[in-house]
Amino acid sequence: MASTREIQSRMKSIKDTMKITNAMYMISSTKLRKARKSLEETETYFYTLQTMMSRILRHLPELENEYFDIRKDKAPDERVRGIVVVTADKGLAGAYNHNVLKLAEQQMAGCARYKLFVVGELGRQYFAAKGVNISKHFNYTAQNPSLHRARVISETILERFKRGDLDEVYLIYTDMVSSISTEAKLLKLLPMKREEYVQKTGVFSDEIVMNPSPQAVLKNIIPDTVMGYVYGALVESFCSEQNARMMAMEAANKNATAMIHDLSIEYNRVRQALITQEITEVVAGAKAQKKKKQARKGALNLE
Amino acid sequence: MNTFGLKIIASDKVFYNGRCSRLVVPALDGEKEILAHHQDMVIATKEGSLKFTSSDEEAWVTAVVGIGFVHIANNRVTVLVDTAERPEDIDEVRARAAMERAKEQMRQEQSIQEYHVSRASLARAMVRLKEAGKHEIK
Numbered sequence A: 001m002a003s004t005r006e007i008q009s010r011m012k013s014i015k016d017t018m019k020i021t022n023a024m025y026m027i028s029s030t031k032l033r034k035a036r037k038s039l040e041e042t043e044t045y046f047y048t049l050q051t052m053m054s055r056i057l058r059h060l061p062e063l064e065n066e067y068f069d070i071r072k073d074k075a076p077d078e079r080v081r082g083i084v085v086v087t088a089d090k091g092l093a094g095a096y097n098h099n100v101l102k103l104a105e106q107q108m109a110g111c112a113r114y115k116l117f118v119v120g121e122l123g124r125q126y127f128a129a130k131g132v133n134i135s136k137h138f139n140y141t142a143q144n145p146s147l148h149r150a151r152v153i154s155e156t157i158l159e160r161f162k163r164g165d166l167d168e169v170y171l172i173y174t175d176m177v178s179s180i181s182t183e184a185k186l187l188k189l190l191p192m193k194r195e196e197y198v199q200k201t202g203v204f205s206d207e208i209v210m211n212p213s214p215q216a217v218l219k220n221i222i223p224d225t226v227m228g229y230v231y232g233a234l235v236e237s238f239c240s241e242q243n244a245r246m247m248a249m250e251a252a253n254k255n256a257t258a259m260i261h262d263l264s265i266e267y268n269r270v271r272q273a274l275i276t277q278e279i280t281e282v283v284a285g286a287k288a289q290k291k292k293k294q295a296r297k298g299a300l301n302l303e
Numbered sequence B: 001m002n003t004f005g006l007k008i009i010a011s012d013k014v015f016y017n018g019r020c021s022r023l024v025v026p027a028l029d030g031e032k033e034i035l036a037h038h039q040d041m042v043i044a045t046k047e048g049s050l051k052f053t054s055s056d057e058e059a060w061v062t063a064v065v066g067i068g069f070v071h072i073a074n075n076r077v078t079v080l081v082d083t084a085e086r087p088e089d090i091d092e093v094r095a096r097a098a099m100e101r102a103k104e105q106m107r108q109e110q111s112i113q114e115y116h117v118s119r120a121s122l123a124r125a126m127v128r129l130k131e132a133g134k135h136e137i138k
Helices: A004-059 A096-109 A121-130 A147-163 A214-302 B092-107 B112-137
Strands: A080-086 A113-119 A134-138 A168-176 A182-190 A209-211 B004-009 B014-020 B022-027 B030-034 B041-045 B048-053 B060-065 B068-073 B076-081
Touching (some): A004 A214, A004 B004, A080 A214, A096 A121, A096 A168, A096 A182, A096 A214, A113 A121, A113 A147, A121 A134, A134 A147, A147 A182, A209 A214, B022 B076, B048 B112, B060 B112, B092 B112
Parallel strands (some): A080 A113, A080 A168, A113 A134
Antiparallel strands (some): A168 A182, B004 B014, B022 B030, B022 B048, B041 B068, B048 B060, B068 B076
16 A cells, blocks of 8 residues: 555645646637637638539539549549648647548558648647658648638649649548537548539529639639638637547546545545554553553562 | 618628628629629629618718629629628728738749739738728728
8 A cells, every 4th residue: 555645746746737637628618719709700601602602513514624623634543632631739639639640541541642731730740750741831720720821721732733733632620510529521622523512402593694704703713612611621620629628628637536536535544544553553552561560560469 | 772682791700781772893804783683693703892882871881802702693692702891990000011011922932822822912902901091081
Protein backbone atom coordinates (compact mmCIF):
# COMPACT_ATOMS: atom_id res chain seq x y z
CA MET A 1 0.00 0.00 0.00
CA ALA A 2 1.26 3.46 -0.95
CA SER A 3 2.16 5.91 1.74
CA THR A 4 -0.15 8.80 2.58
CA ARG A 5 2.26 11.32 1.17
CA GLU A 6 2.43 9.52 -2.18
CA ILE A 7 -1.32 9.43 -2.44
CA GLN A 8 -1.60 13.08 -1.51
CA SER A 9 0.89 14.22 -4.13
CA ARG A 10 -0.92 12.10 -6.73
CA MET A 11 -4.22 13.74 -5.80
CA LYS A 12 -2.66 17.16 -6.06
CA SER A 13 -1.32 16.49 -9.53
CA ILE A 14 -4.71 15.23 -10.67
CA LYS A 15 -6.34 18.35 -9.28
CA ASP A 16 -3.85 20.52 -11.16
CA THR A 17 -4.55 18.72 -14.41
CA MET A 18 -8.23 19.10 -13.74
CA LYS A 19 -7.80 22.85 -13.52
CA ILE A 20 -6.34 22.83 -17.04
CA THR A 21 -9.00 20.55 -18.50
CA ASN A 22 -11.69 22.63 -16.82
CA ALA A 23 -10.30 25.81 -18.36
CA MET A 24 -10.04 24.17 -21.77
CA TYR A 25 -13.61 22.97 -21.46
CA MET A 26 -14.74 26.50 -20.76
CA ILE A 27 -12.72 27.98 -23.63
CA SER A 28 -13.98 25.48 -26.18
CA SER A 29 -17.56 25.89 -25.06
CA THR A 30 -17.43 29.65 -25.71
CA LYS A 31 -15.62 29.07 -29.00
CA LEU A 32 -18.23 26.51 -29.95
CA ARG A 33 -20.98 29.01 -29.31
CA LYS A 34 -19.24 31.49 -31.60
CA ALA A 35 -18.65 28.88 -34.29
CA ARG A 36 -22.27 27.71 -34.10
CA LYS A 37 -23.42 31.25 -34.66
CA SER A 38 -21.31 31.68 -37.77
CA LEU A 39 -22.46 28.27 -38.96
CA GLU A 40 -26.08 29.31 -38.63
CA GLU A 41 -25.42 32.56 -40.43
CA THR A 42 -23.84 30.86 -43.41
CA GLU A 43 -26.22 27.94 -43.66
CA THR A 44 -28.86 29.86 -45.64
CA TYR A 45 -26.30 30.96 -48.18
CA PHE A 46 -24.86 27.54 -48.83
CA TYR A 47 -28.18 25.81 -48.82
CA THR A 48 -29.50 28.27 -51.40
CA LEU A 49 -26.27 28.07 -53.36
CA GLN A 50 -26.59 24.31 -53.66
CA THR A 51 -30.23 24.36 -54.72
CA MET A 52 -29.55 27.15 -57.19
CA MET A 53 -26.61 25.26 -58.58
CA SER A 54 -28.71 22.15 -59.07
CA ARG A 55 -31.45 24.19 -60.70
CA ILE A 56 -29.08 25.95 -63.05
CA LEU A 57 -27.32 22.76 -64.02
CA ARG A 58 -30.63 21.09 -64.69
CA HIS A 59 -31.44 23.75 -67.24
CA LEU A 60 -27.98 23.89 -68.63
CA PRO A 61 -27.51 22.87 -72.22
CA GLU A 62 -24.76 20.35 -72.90
CA LEU A 63 -21.58 22.33 -73.01
CA GLU A 64 -17.91 22.01 -72.58
CA ASN A 65 -16.61 23.59 -69.44
CA GLU A 66 -13.22 23.25 -67.88
CA TYR A 67 -14.74 22.56 -64.47
CA PHE A 68 -16.65 19.56 -65.80
CA ASP A 69 -13.62 18.10 -67.52
CA ILE A 70 -13.23 14.54 -66.24
CA ARG A 71 -9.93 14.04 -68.10
CA LYS A 72 -10.95 11.01 -70.10
CA ASP A 73 -7.66 10.77 -71.91
CA LYS A 74 -5.65 10.15 -68.76
CA ALA A 75 -5.01 6.62 -67.53
CA PRO A 76 -6.16 5.90 -63.97
CA ASP A 77 -2.61 5.60 -62.66
CA GLU A 78 -1.63 8.89 -64.22
CA ARG A 79 -4.34 10.87 -62.56
CA VAL A 80 -3.31 13.16 -59.77
CA ARG A 81 -5.68 13.36 -56.89
CA GLY A 82 -5.71 16.49 -54.80
CA ILE A 83 -6.75 15.93 -51.20
CA VAL A 84 -7.61 18.86 -48.98
CA VAL A 85 -7.50 17.76 -45.36
CA VAL A 86 -8.97 19.94 -42.65
CA THR A 87 -7.47 19.17 -39.24
CA ALA A 88 -7.18 21.14 -36.02
CA ASP A 89 -4.22 23.19 -34.86
CA LYS A 90 -4.10 21.39 -31.56
CA GLY A 91 -4.68 17.90 -30.27
CA LEU A 92 -6.62 17.07 -27.13
CA ALA A 93 -9.84 16.79 -29.03
CA GLY A 94 -10.59 13.11 -28.67
CA ALA A 95 -10.78 11.20 -31.94
CA TYR A 96 -11.44 14.32 -34.02
CA ASN A 97 -8.06 14.51 -35.74
CA HIS A 98 -7.60 10.75 -35.96
CA ASN A 99 -10.83 10.26 -37.84
CA VAL A 100 -9.89 12.88 -40.41
CA LEU A 101 -6.35 11.56 -40.80
CA LYS A 102 -7.57 7.99 -41.10
CA LEU A 103 -9.87 8.96 -43.93
CA ALA A 104 -7.04 10.87 -45.59
CA GLU A 105 -4.75 7.85 -45.37
CA GLN A 106 -7.42 5.69 -46.94
CA GLN A 107 -7.71 8.13 -49.83
CA MET A 108 -3.96 8.30 -50.25
CA ALA A 109 -3.71 4.52 -50.33
CA GLY A 110 -6.45 4.31 -52.92
CA CYS A 111 -4.66 6.17 -55.68
CA ALA A 112 -1.30 6.11 -57.39
CA ARG A 113 -0.51 9.82 -57.33
CA TYR A 114 -1.80 12.39 -54.97
CA LYS A 115 -1.12 15.86 -53.70
CA LEU A 116 -1.92 16.88 -50.17
CA PHE A 117 -3.22 20.24 -49.09
CA VAL A 118 -3.34 20.42 -45.34
CA VAL A 119 -5.23 22.89 -43.22
CA GLY A 120 -4.22 23.00 -39.57
CA GLU A 121 -0.97 22.60 -37.71
CA LEU A 122 -1.63 19.12 -36.39
CA GLY A 123 -2.20 17.61 -39.81
CA ARG A 124 0.92 19.25 -41.13
CA GLN A 125 3.03 17.82 -38.33
CA TYR A 126 1.46 14.41 -38.70
CA PHE A 127 2.27 14.16 -42.39
CA ALA A 128 5.67 15.76 -41.97
CA ALA A 129 6.56 13.15 -39.36
CA LYS A 130 5.44 10.39 -41.72
CA GLY A 131 7.56 11.86 -44.48
CA VAL A 132 4.62 12.53 -46.77
CA ASN A 133 5.15 15.45 -49.09
CA ILE A 134 2.69 18.26 -48.52
CA SER A 135 2.04 20.47 -51.52
CA LYS A 136 0.79 23.44 -49.67
CA HIS A 137 0.06 24.28 -46.10
CA PHE A 138 -2.44 27.00 -45.43
CA ASN A 139 -1.13 28.50 -42.25
CA TYR A 140 -3.39 28.32 -39.24
CA THR A 141 -6.53 28.31 -41.26
CA ALA A 142 -8.23 25.96 -38.85
CA GLN A 143 -8.75 28.79 -36.38
CA ASN A 144 -11.37 31.40 -37.14
CA PRO A 145 -12.45 30.30 -40.60
CA SER A 146 -12.99 33.36 -42.77
CA LEU A 147 -14.19 33.93 -46.30
CA HIS A 148 -10.80 35.26 -47.26
CA ARG A 149 -9.08 32.06 -46.24
CA ALA A 150 -11.64 29.94 -48.01
CA ARG A 151 -11.06 32.04 -51.10
CA VAL A 152 -7.30 31.54 -50.96
CA ILE A 153 -7.75 27.79 -50.65
CA SER A 154 -10.31 27.48 -53.42
CA GLU A 155 -8.28 29.74 -55.73
CA THR A 156 -5.24 27.55 -55.24
CA ILE A 157 -7.18 24.41 -56.01
CA LEU A 158 -9.02 25.83 -59.01
CA GLU A 159 -5.82 27.25 -60.44
CA ARG A 160 -4.03 23.91 -60.24
CA PHE A 161 -7.03 22.05 -61.56
CA LYS A 162 -7.23 24.34 -64.57
CA ARG A 163 -3.52 24.03 -65.21
CA GLY A 164 -3.88 20.25 -65.22
CA ASP A 165 -1.74 19.63 -62.14
CA LEU A 166 -4.72 18.07 -60.46
CA ASP A 167 -7.28 15.83 -62.12
CA GLU A 168 -9.68 15.46 -59.26
CA VAL A 169 -9.99 17.17 -55.92
CA TYR A 170 -11.46 15.80 -52.71
CA LEU A 171 -12.15 17.59 -49.49
CA ILE A 172 -11.92 15.79 -46.17
CA TYR A 173 -13.57 17.53 -43.28
CA THR A 174 -15.66 16.81 -40.22
CA ASP A 175 -19.36 17.29 -40.47
CA MET A 176 -21.51 18.27 -37.55
CA VAL A 177 -24.33 15.75 -37.89
CA SER A 178 -26.07 16.91 -34.75
CA SER A 179 -25.00 18.83 -31.68
CA ILE A 180 -23.58 15.67 -30.15
CA SER A 181 -22.31 13.61 -33.07
CA THR A 182 -19.74 14.50 -35.69
CA GLU A 183 -18.53 12.53 -38.65
CA ALA A 184 -15.46 12.74 -40.87
CA LYS A 185 -16.62 13.16 -44.44
CA LEU A 186 -15.25 13.02 -47.95
CA LEU A 187 -16.54 15.50 -50.51
CA LYS A 188 -15.66 15.60 -54.17
CA LEU A 189 -14.98 19.18 -55.21
CA LEU A 190 -13.73 18.85 -58.76
CA PRO A 191 -14.48 18.01 -61.48
CA MET A 192 -18.09 18.93 -60.96
CA LYS A 193 -20.46 16.17 -61.83
CA ARG A 194 -23.66 17.02 -63.56
CA GLU A 195 -25.49 13.96 -62.24
CA GLU A 196 -24.85 14.95 -58.67
CA TYR A 197 -26.77 18.12 -59.09
CA VAL A 198 -29.47 16.88 -61.39
CA GLN A 199 -32.17 15.45 -59.23
CA LYS A 200 -34.65 13.30 -61.01
CA THR A 201 -37.69 15.14 -59.84
CA GLY A 202 -39.49 14.87 -63.11
CA VAL A 203 -40.78 18.38 -62.72
CA PHE A 204 -40.82 20.21 -65.98
CA SER A 205 -39.92 23.84 -65.89
CA ASP A 206 -39.23 26.30 -68.63
CA GLU A 207 -35.86 26.98 -70.05
CA ILE A 208 -33.91 29.55 -68.09
CA VAL A 209 -32.03 32.18 -70.00
CA MET A 210 -28.45 32.63 -68.94
CA ASN A 211 -27.19 36.14 -69.16
CA PRO A 212 -24.81 37.07 -70.75
CA SER A 213 -24.06 33.43 -71.68
CA PRO A 214 -24.15 30.04 -69.94
CA GLN A 215 -20.35 29.92 -70.04
CA ALA A 216 -20.04 33.32 -68.39
CA VAL A 217 -22.59 32.41 -65.73
CA LEU A 218 -20.82 29.16 -64.92
CA LYS A 219 -17.47 30.86 -64.90
CA ASN A 220 -18.83 33.28 -62.34
CA ILE A 221 -20.66 30.79 -60.19
CA ILE A 222 -18.40 27.76 -60.01
CA PRO A 223 -15.43 29.40 -58.27
CA ASP A 224 -17.92 30.79 -55.79
CA THR A 225 -19.53 27.41 -55.30
CA VAL A 226 -16.19 25.77 -54.65
CA MET A 227 -15.28 28.55 -52.28
CA GLY A 228 -18.64 28.08 -50.63
CA TYR A 229 -17.99 24.38 -50.10
CA VAL A 230 -14.54 25.07 -48.71
CA TYR A 231 -15.83 27.75 -46.37
CA GLY A 232 -18.69 25.57 -45.24
CA ALA A 233 -16.28 22.73 -44.58
CA LEU A 234 -13.94 25.00 -42.61
CA VAL A 235 -16.77 26.27 -40.45
CA GLU A 236 -18.20 22.79 -39.92
CA SER A 237 -14.78 21.44 -39.02
CA PHE A 238 -14.08 24.24 -36.60
CA CYS A 239 -17.43 23.66 -34.96
CA SER A 240 -16.78 19.91 -34.74
CA GLU A 241 -13.31 20.50 -33.37
CA GLN A 242 -14.59 22.64 -30.55
CA ASN A 243 -17.35 20.16 -29.90
CA ALA A 244 -14.89 17.26 -29.82
CA ARG A 245 -12.55 19.13 -27.51
CA MET A 246 -15.40 20.05 -25.23
CA MET A 247 -16.50 16.44 -24.97
CA ALA A 248 -12.94 15.20 -24.47
CA MET A 249 -12.39 17.71 -21.70
CA GLU A 250 -15.68 16.83 -20.09
CA ALA A 251 -14.69 13.17 -20.10
CA ALA A 252 -11.28 14.09 -18.66
CA ASN A 253 -12.96 16.05 -15.89
CA LYS A 254 -15.22 13.16 -15.10
CA ASN A 255 -12.34 10.73 -15.02
CA ALA A 256 -10.33 13.03 -12.81
CA THR A 257 -13.22 13.36 -10.36
CA ALA A 258 -13.59 9.59 -10.24
CA MET A 259 -9.86 9.14 -9.69
CA ILE A 260 -9.83 11.70 -6.90
CA HIS A 261 -12.78 9.94 -5.32
CA ASP A 262 -11.03 6.57 -5.41
CA LEU A 263 -7.77 8.02 -4.21
CA SER A 264 -9.37 9.84 -1.30
CA ILE A 265 -10.97 6.58 -0.17
CA GLU A 266 -7.62 4.88 -0.41
CA TYR A 267 -5.99 7.75 1.41
CA ASN A 268 -8.50 7.49 4.25
CA ARG A 269 -8.00 3.76 4.47
CA VAL A 270 -4.25 4.12 4.65
CA ARG A 271 -4.57 6.85 7.25
CA GLN A 272 -6.97 4.74 9.26
CA ALA A 273 -4.68 1.74 9.03
CA LEU A 274 -1.80 3.87 10.22
CA ILE A 275 -3.77 5.15 13.20
CA THR A 276 -5.00 1.70 14.06
CA GLN A 277 -1.50 0.38 13.89
CA GLU A 278 -0.22 3.16 16.11
CA ILE A 279 -2.97 2.57 18.65
CA THR A 280 -2.29 -1.12 18.62
CA GLU A 281 1.36 -0.46 19.17
CA VAL A 282 0.67 1.95 22.03
CA VAL A 283 -1.85 -0.36 23.64
CA ALA A 284 0.42 -3.35 23.19
CA GLY A 285 3.30 -1.40 24.71
CA ALA A 286 1.16 -0.22 27.61
CA LYS A 287 -0.09 -3.73 28.21
CA ALA A 288 3.41 -5.10 28.17
CA GLN A 289 4.46 -2.47 30.69
CA LYS A 290 1.45 -3.25 32.86
CA LYS A 291 2.16 -6.96 32.78
CA LYS A 292 5.72 -6.30 33.67
CA LYS A 293 4.64 -4.16 36.60
CA GLN A 294 2.12 -6.72 37.77
CA ALA A 295 4.68 -9.45 37.49
CA ARG A 296 7.05 -7.40 39.61
CA LYS A 297 4.31 -6.66 42.16
CA GLY A 298 3.36 -10.36 42.31
CA ALA A 299 6.97 -11.22 42.93
CA LEU A 300 7.18 -8.66 45.77
CA ASN A 301 3.96 -9.90 47.32
CA LEU A 302 5.22 -13.40 47.22
CA GLU A 303 8.25 -12.35 49.18
CA MET B 1 -46.56 49.22 -59.19
CA ASN B 2 -46.23 45.47 -59.45
CA THR B 3 -43.91 43.85 -56.99
CA PHE B 4 -41.94 40.65 -56.77
CA GLY B 5 -40.35 38.65 -53.99
CA LEU B 6 -36.72 39.54 -53.46
CA LYS B 7 -34.20 37.72 -51.35
CA ILE B 8 -30.65 38.98 -51.11
CA ILE B 9 -28.43 36.41 -49.47
CA ALA B 10 -24.80 37.03 -48.57
CA SER B 11 -22.51 34.35 -47.22
CA ASP B 12 -22.76 35.68 -43.68
CA LYS B 13 -26.33 36.95 -43.53
CA VAL B 14 -29.63 37.38 -45.27
CA PHE B 15 -29.40 40.99 -46.37
CA TYR B 16 -32.99 41.50 -47.48
CA ASN B 17 -36.07 39.35 -47.67
CA GLY B 18 -39.31 40.93 -48.77
CA ARG B 19 -41.21 42.58 -51.58
CA CYS B 20 -39.52 44.74 -54.15
CA SER B 21 -40.70 46.75 -57.12
CA ARG B 22 -37.46 47.58 -58.93
CA LEU B 23 -34.04 46.04 -58.69
CA VAL B 24 -30.83 47.15 -60.39
CA VAL B 25 -27.90 44.75 -60.36
CA PRO B 26 -24.31 45.07 -61.59
CA ALA B 27 -24.23 42.47 -64.37
CA LEU B 28 -21.01 41.53 -66.14
CA ASP B 29 -21.77 43.80 -69.09
CA GLY B 30 -23.33 46.74 -67.28
CA GLU B 31 -26.20 47.40 -64.94
CA LYS B 32 -29.48 45.58 -65.43
CA GLU B 33 -32.84 46.51 -64.03
CA ILE B 34 -35.33 43.85 -63.07
CA LEU B 35 -39.04 44.58 -62.78
CA ALA B 36 -41.91 42.37 -61.76
CA HIS B 37 -42.77 39.36 -63.95
CA HIS B 38 -39.37 39.20 -65.51
CA GLN B 39 -38.49 36.28 -67.73
CA ASP B 40 -36.89 33.34 -65.92
CA MET B 41 -33.21 34.06 -66.04
CA VAL B 42 -29.86 33.68 -64.41
CA ILE B 43 -27.62 36.73 -64.48
CA ALA B 44 -24.01 36.66 -63.40
CA THR B 45 -22.99 39.72 -61.42
CA LYS B 46 -19.67 41.29 -60.52
CA GLU B 47 -18.54 43.47 -57.64
CA GLY B 48 -20.50 46.69 -57.59
CA SER B 49 -23.47 48.34 -56.07
CA LEU B 50 -26.96 46.97 -56.21
CA LYS B 51 -30.07 49.01 -55.56
CA PHE B 52 -33.72 48.25 -55.11
CA THR B 53 -36.94 49.88 -54.00
CA SER B 54 -39.16 48.05 -51.60
CA SER B 55 -42.85 48.15 -52.38
CA ASP B 56 -44.01 50.46 -49.63
CA GLU B 57 -41.40 53.16 -49.88
CA GLU B 58 -40.05 54.65 -53.05
CA ALA B 59 -36.55 55.44 -51.83
CA TRP B 60 -33.74 53.40 -53.32
CA VAL B 61 -31.86 51.13 -50.98
CA THR B 62 -28.23 50.62 -51.95
CA ALA B 63 -26.03 47.66 -51.14
CA VAL B 64 -22.41 47.04 -51.99
CA VAL B 65 -22.14 43.47 -53.21
CA GLY B 66 -19.42 41.03 -54.20
CA ILE B 67 -19.40 38.47 -57.00
CA GLY B 68 -22.50 36.36 -57.35
CA PHE B 69 -25.56 35.82 -59.45
CA VAL B 70 -29.22 36.64 -59.71
CA HIS B 71 -31.74 33.91 -60.18
CA ILE B 72 -35.20 34.80 -61.47
CA ALA B 73 -37.97 32.21 -61.49
CA ASN B 74 -41.73 32.61 -61.24
CA ASN B 75 -41.58 36.25 -60.19
CA ARG B 76 -39.24 35.40 -57.36
CA VAL B 77 -35.76 36.82 -57.43
CA THR B 78 -32.86 35.46 -55.44
CA VAL B 79 -29.62 37.40 -55.34
CA LEU B 80 -26.77 35.26 -54.13
CA VAL B 81 -23.56 37.18 -53.46
CA ASP B 82 -20.52 36.51 -51.34
CA THR B 83 -20.76 39.83 -49.49
CA ALA B 84 -23.44 42.49 -49.12
CA GLU B 85 -23.10 45.64 -47.07
CA ARG B 86 -24.93 48.89 -46.64
CA PRO B 87 -22.77 51.87 -47.65
CA GLU B 88 -23.10 53.42 -44.20
CA ASP B 89 -21.65 50.27 -42.62
CA ILE B 90 -18.46 50.47 -44.63
CA ASP B 91 -15.44 51.56 -42.73
CA GLU B 92 -13.73 53.90 -45.15
CA VAL B 93 -10.39 53.76 -43.42
CA ARG B 94 -10.35 50.00 -43.56
CA ALA B 95 -11.47 49.96 -47.18
CA ARG B 96 -8.71 52.39 -48.08
CA ALA B 97 -6.16 50.28 -46.25
CA ALA B 98 -7.41 47.20 -48.10
CA MET B 99 -7.07 49.01 -51.40
CA GLU B 100 -3.53 50.08 -50.64
CA ARG B 101 -2.65 46.55 -49.61
CA ALA B 102 -4.15 45.09 -52.75
CA LYS B 103 -2.36 47.62 -54.95
CA GLU B 104 0.93 46.81 -53.28
CA GLN B 105 0.38 43.11 -53.77
CA MET B 106 -0.44 43.70 -57.43
CA ARG B 107 2.90 45.41 -57.92
CA GLN B 108 4.80 42.49 -56.53
CA GLU B 109 5.70 39.58 -58.68
CA GLN B 110 3.27 36.79 -58.01
CA SER B 111 1.59 33.74 -59.42
CA ILE B 112 -1.56 33.96 -61.51
CA GLN B 113 -3.60 32.67 -58.63
CA GLU B 114 -2.27 35.32 -56.26
CA TYR B 115 -2.86 37.90 -58.94
CA HIS B 116 -6.53 36.87 -59.18
CA VAL B 117 -6.96 37.14 -55.43
CA SER B 118 -5.36 40.57 -55.20
CA ARG B 119 -7.22 41.87 -58.25
CA ALA B 120 -10.51 40.71 -56.73
CA SER B 121 -9.75 42.34 -53.41
CA LEU B 122 -8.74 45.54 -55.19
CA ALA B 123 -12.05 45.57 -57.06
CA ARG B 124 -13.96 45.00 -53.84
CA ALA B 125 -12.10 47.75 -52.02
CA MET B 126 -12.69 50.23 -54.84
CA VAL B 127 -16.42 49.57 -54.99
CA ARG B 128 -16.73 49.92 -51.26
CA LEU B 129 -14.82 53.19 -51.27
CA LYS B 130 -16.94 54.56 -54.09
CA GLU B 131 -20.21 53.82 -52.34
CA ALA B 132 -19.00 54.97 -48.95
CA GLY B 133 -17.89 58.27 -50.53
CA LYS B 134 -21.29 58.82 -52.12
CA HIS B 135 -23.00 58.16 -48.84
CA GLU B 136 -20.96 60.78 -47.04
CA ILE B 137 -21.85 63.58 -49.41
CA LYS B 138 -25.56 63.16 -48.81
